[in-house]
Amino acid sequence: MGRSPCCEKEHTNKGAWTKEEDQRLMDYIRVHGEGCWRSLPKAAGLLRCGKSCRLRWINYLRPDLKRGNFTDEEDEIIIKLHSLLGNKWSLIAGRLPGRTDNEIKNYWNTHIKRKLISRGIDPHTHRPLNERTTTATIKTTTSATTKATQLDFKNTPPQSLAEISLLKSQLDFKYNNNFHSSQYSSFNPKKTETTSVEENNCTSSSMTTDEEQQQQQQKRESHQDQDVNLDLTIGLALTQTSSANSAESRLQQPVSSCQLFGSVLTRPVCLCWQLDGERRELCRNCQNQNQNQSSKSNHSK
DNA sequence: AACTTTCCCAACCGCCCTGGT
DNA sequence: AACCAGGGCGGTTGGGAAAGT
Known part of the structure; x- marks a missing residue:
């Protein structure tokens, strides 16, 4: 038996949010604060799933979000943190003020992966693409401004x-x-x-x-x-x-x-x-x- | 200009974790 | 200990925009 759905699918909107929905959500959170996401849609008069409201707020509407492109420094930070933490996007986001886990995840998949591959580095293991050894080693790479250090946990990021x-x-x-x-x-x-x-x-x-x-x-x-x-x-x-x-x-x-x-x-x-x-x-x-x-x-x- | 392909990212889905009972 | 609800997370997808032909 599966888990019960978080909301009634039949009576909820899906897809892109409208300006009016955004406004309702912002107004509600401004008055009542974050939390109780399951009951929020009804209270705020939104035909949305609570989880959808949470995501919309966290990833798009939050006032402290940083807009615009990632800087080279942010790129390097993400690469370093990913080499240590793996796909722990929320942890990585916690180190980049104003950036969300979703944003970093997307950015990783669309830009940084390619960037690392062009440098000859495997984005999964952070090791040179042609290297096949399995022992835990530390690699250093030199860029214009930083000396990036990568750690490999026996070819995989830390999981436990x-x-x-x-x-x-x-x-x-x-x-x-x-x-x-x-x-x-x-x-x-x-x-x-x-x-x-x-x-x-x-x-x-x-x-x-x-x-x-x-x-x-x-x-x-x-x-x-x-x-x-x-x-x-x-x-x-x-x-x-x-x-x-x-x-x-x-x-x-x-x-x-x-x-x-x-x-x-x-x-x-x-x-x-x-x-x-x-x-x-x-x-x-x-x-x-x-x-x-x-x-x-x-x-x- | 019209069509196709590729890119990008907001949003969704389902599982996991935690705290309460 | 078992169950449940709520919240959080990572992986994946859908569709619009941009680039290519």
Whole structure:
């Protein structure tokens, strides 16, 4: 037995929205706010499915949406985030104020895919198109303004919730510590989750010796000494508006150490990188973490 | 000018997740 | 634990616009 439909299909309009429908929806949300999408159409006098109203508002009518073409900087941010998160469009959109997941998804499929292919990069794996190796490697490419770094999770983007959660934690930890915490929290995130470095380490730690665990503990303590906020507030920030907190500006932050293990870390979108001359690779502890994650997910299959 | 093909994106569909009961 | 409703997400599609012949 299938799920019951979200609305009565017979009595709802479909297809393009009219100006009048848009106006009704905007007027209603202006007065009553977002939410209760199922009951909204009736209350607002719209012959539309609630989900359709939500989509119309989020993707088109919201006042904080950025119009116009994507900039080259936005392109690079999307590429970097996609290399880390895969097709997690809403997460990517959360890092691009004024852009929607739908918009980014469309833009990816129509422009960026082609752009990457023209650069000789596989848009799915973010690896050179002619490369066939399967080990986890890090590639660096150089563009006019940025040095883009791609990470490959054994040929596929991270898929498990644990992997994504870890990535989100690392991304947001970095953001929270490179920017004043109040700036970041002012993003007005629709959803927030709170976790801690300790949690991350407990659930995915791959420390194999007491010595390493002690080192890790020392690293954590040293971060506390530096008055580092160890709470990881993960803001998906679907309605970010502050230009001062734009993903672009966040990506311009300088190199610092790995927040989890103290290894050298480059940019917020990266995981934990260890510089080795021109070559970059995951620090040993994060490599272990990734291996742990993938072996766990393999085991659970 | 007329027709065909390609491109683009708004909108839809169905599944998943979460919280409440 | 099981069920349900609501909201959210990613993949896909339909149709208008633009480009090509």
